[in-house]
Amino acid sequence: MNEKIIALRRELHKYPEVSNREYQTTDRIVNFVNEYKPDEVIRLGDKGVLFVFQGAEQGKTVMFRCELDALPIQEILEHEYTSVNEGVSHVCGHDGHMAIVAGLAQKISNDRPKKGRVVLLFQPAEEVEQGACDVLENVNFKNNEPDYLFALHNIPGLKKHKIVLKKGSFASGSKGMTVQLTGKTSHAAEPQDGISPADAISQIIKKLHVLKADKKLFSDFILLTIIHIQLGEISFGTSPGYAEMRITLRAFENEDLRLLTSLCEKIVKEIASSEKLACEISYTEVFPATMNNNCCVDIVEQAARQNGLNVEHIKTPYKWSEDFGYYTEKFNACYFGLGAGTEQPQLHNPDFNFPDDIIETGVNLFYSIYKSTLQ
Known part of the structure; x- marks a missing residue:
């Protein structure tokens, strides 16, 4: 277990901010990722941010996206990192998603791309649909558009570490x-x-x-x-x-x-x-439907197999919606699920708390995707 990444996740959990108010969250992420010396830190307005790890040779761009925002829900659990912001909490797991992408930065810093580049996208305002639209309209994003784009969401009710995939409509x-x-x-x-x-x-x-x-x-x-x-x-x-x-x-x-x-x-x-x-x-x-690209789904499945992870191809899309659908309309992309545990409280419940022991699984999977797409 990467204690530094877990500490980051818990810090983000303790200080949650709702959509379009993620100023301190972004500052915490920038301070953390800057330690790993990305080649560029590109602001998307006053909250969103891109971190670029550039290879020496020109090549493909692979992007990994996570969400910055929390929900206007009062947390009911008590632990040393319980939310200190009244009526606001990370009960969807975006704190864990951020920790995974920050952990990927940590890992890439020791194995930078030789060809192409990796871009890490920390996006605000996912919960209210506006965030992806604002990112796509931002000129700094348009100058860094990906060839491949990947994101995950933790899925309560499924065995920990299981990877959930679907070609076509996912959500x-x-x-x-x-x-x-x-x-x-x-x-x-x-x-x-x-x-x-x-x-x-x-x-x-x-x-x-x-x-x-x-x-x-x-x-x-x-x-x-x-x-x-x-x-x-x-x-x-x-x-x-x-x-x-x-x-x-x-x-x-x-x-x-x-x-x-x-x-x-x-x-x-x-x-x-x-x-x-x-x-x-x-x-x-x-929210448009999240439509996965078949090739990108295959890339995720191959990476999951390399990591010895159990993979499930679901037949029916999820009924919930995600603003990642705006990206899948434009780019080769895959949105997939990461099992958060059969006993895990459901998303948006006031007793939800992201399980730290699946962070490393997410980091390693994203890292394998990075390596396979920039070969």
Whole structure:
């Protein structure tokens, strides 16, 4: 076990920062990785950062990405490195992912590339979808685009050190849909004088449930989840004139997500029109499906076998989403899972704590990928 890397992971765990506030986290990473003398340290705005290890000869660029941000969740575990930031914690394991990529820097510093280069990407704001988009638009990233890009996520519920792979769609695309319906408020005793969105809400829910159940329309799994409805005010004398609905749309395939979005919009707009309501639709937290490149999956599998790791090829993508999907739209990339233990609490649970004993597995696997891609 690399005690220095474990100490870094625990320090990051103790001082978590939410998306777009990862200033101290980035400073800690820069201070740590600078000890291993990367050839370049390239800032991506005021939080993201690239570390470049450059070979003497021109060649391919292989990039490894991890996430900087924590979640707005209060940790319930007590240990010597429990989060000191009230209501914020690394209960998704990004502290462990950062430690793995920092450990890779440590390892590469003693075995620098002779040809090509390795780029380590520490990305902010993964949890809110914005981070990958900002990175891709940054000119400093555009000047360092990879030929191959790899990232991992710890997977609770799977045996420690197991590697989970899938060609094609690995994780769902998703988006948050907000529907605003505006009618006319009236006295509750004279509802005919107003235009209430209540009936429209009822119709929309029914039609969306029918759509969700129609499997013939889509090539693979889709899901829509109504997560929030606000109708009028808490006033028994008032018939409401305004409502909001929030719906999460999800699909394994990007084409299905586009179709689902279009059909949902059609349902909402037609019902709003029939009920004489003004309608506005907007989207947030948009994640494309994470689509793995077959060649990159093969590279990860070969590296896993070299390290004596158990490999599982899953048949069904994960339902959760990841902004790594934005990278897979542009680059040859692979996103894969690293088993975190069968008894490990699930991601985003307040009792989650990244298992230190899988850090070395992640470091060694990334190192083998580096060696095989820059031969």
